[in-house]
Amino acid sequence: MSGTDTPRLQVRGLTKRFGGLLAVKGIGFDIQAGEILGLIGPNGSGKSTVMKLIMGIERPNAGSVKLDGVEMAGWAPHRIARAGVGIVFQHSRPLHRQTVLEHIKLALLPDSLIKLFADPHVERRAREIAERVELGAVMHRHPSSLPFADLRRMEMAKAIARDPKVVLVDEPFAGLNAAESESFAALIRGFRAEGRAVLLVDHNVKSLAALVDRVLAMYLGEHVAEGTAEEVMQDETVRRVYIGGKIETRERPPDEARSKVSILEVQDLSVFYGKARALDTVSMHVREGEFVSVVGLNGAGKTTLFNAISGLLPYQGRIRFGGRDLNGMTGAAVARAGIVQCPETRELFGDMTVRENLDLGGYHLPSGARLPQLTWLFELFPILKSRQGQTARTLSGGEQQMLAIARALMMQPKLLVLDEPTLGLAPVILEQLSKALERLQQTTPITVLLGEQNVTFALPHADRVYVLEHARIVWEGNPARFAKEMGRGYLEAEVADGTSVHPGSE
Ligand SMILES: Nc1ncnc2c1ncn2[C@@H]1O[C@H](COP(=O)(O)OP(=O)(O)OP(=O)(O)O)[C@@H](O)[C@H]1O
Ligand SMILES: [Mg+2]
16 A cells, blocks of 8 residues: 555546447546556446556546546556556557567667667666566567467566556456466566556456455446455346356257267368477367367467368368368368358458448348348347447457357358357356357257367367367367366366356355
8 A cells, every 4th residue: 555645546537438439437446556456347348448548548538547646637648658557458569570578678768768778787677577477488589479378478578667656457367378367467466566556457257356456347338336356246236247147058968969970070180380380180070060169278279270170271181071171272162161260360340340240241141041140149249239330440359259259150150160259258248158159059050169268168068078288189078077087277277267256156
């Protein structure tokens, strides 16, 4: 605590309007030095907008943002940064010519002092920071060659280098496995120990609750609850609009799909990135109507496997779909054959609206089938319905993820390949998505191949599970055996995983 009555950061009546949408309505809170405030709420509730307003990236329509009692609302972002506010974004946009260490050095120097780049003190300090965020071993590499978690670490390092009094951290745990989440949590605890004020947003409710001093919950731009993590998670509105219920494990005769033929067969698949082997003689299959989960940590090769299947990468070995050899087929031809991957590497059309993105997905459907499909998708993701006319690039993180999934479903694929669909989604949306996949399976002949490190989501629906580790399939079996045999290593991931948290209900 600061020991004075003036909070380090004081926010009052913060309000932001985007056209007809009131994205943030009169939000207020204090954060003391050495305190972490968690900010939670469903996708699109205004959390990232609050951070952008504090940082000056968006201009508030009304409200006050004070740092140590000094009003900053309306200042330009660089001035707010210089006054001592730092933000760690979910997505990094690194400079490609600079190494990791150079990125940190740039962050250490105010613009006017760039000539001190070669200063031994700056060099030493940058190295210390690289070590602190566990990038010591890769500090001379370029960001483009780093795995996802290391890019996130570099963003943390840049924030530390600027030595901010207030740090805004947006979804640090998204896409990280349990061990990685724990090392990020330790860094954030370090911020608190150093007396910084931290505003933390994340959908991983367990990791967030373990870290914060207090929580504020938002819904539709408004304040709905505030208190200790426990109090807020018990709040009735928070449970209804955000946390939702448990993801149910489905009941299904164990060998139901056994008799069916394989629709997808992968044989001795190897993929190289330069000299590095990303997949090593992987063989697997998916039967018609089956739900197969591929579980594995970051960098294990899941996305590479899916990209090869989708025709987006050259590979060695053989991939057959519906009896047809896919080798040499373009991504577009594979998609026409009925394999749709989501989120696609070719992303959403940012300048097009939600509705236009969905219509594109459904253009090949018979015209009578489009509207019912759209209606169903809007039932599944009601927020997309209310955002139909909004351009995709201005959607919140979770809304974009929902749109990508909805567009894939709009295409009515034979084989739906879902690569980490849970990324950035609120727990309540995971529950809805889980039910929707269930219903799809019961009512249509769809086959699903799911890649996840969120085991809580991957296991309940799966008929079979493959475990991919270091470019190889190391285990195959059903979910019940997975729990017994693959044991701790993976299931411990649940501890760092918000989807399984239901405070008070057990
Ligand atoms: N530039 C913009 N124009 C129009 N609407 C916008 C714009 N930026 C954000 N919005 C809308 O404002 C709402 C709040 O967005 P915000 O990104 O703050 O949500 P969030 O709480 O961070 O959600 P998530 O958990 O999905 O990241 C969303 O519905 C979003 O679509
Ligand atoms: Mg957000």
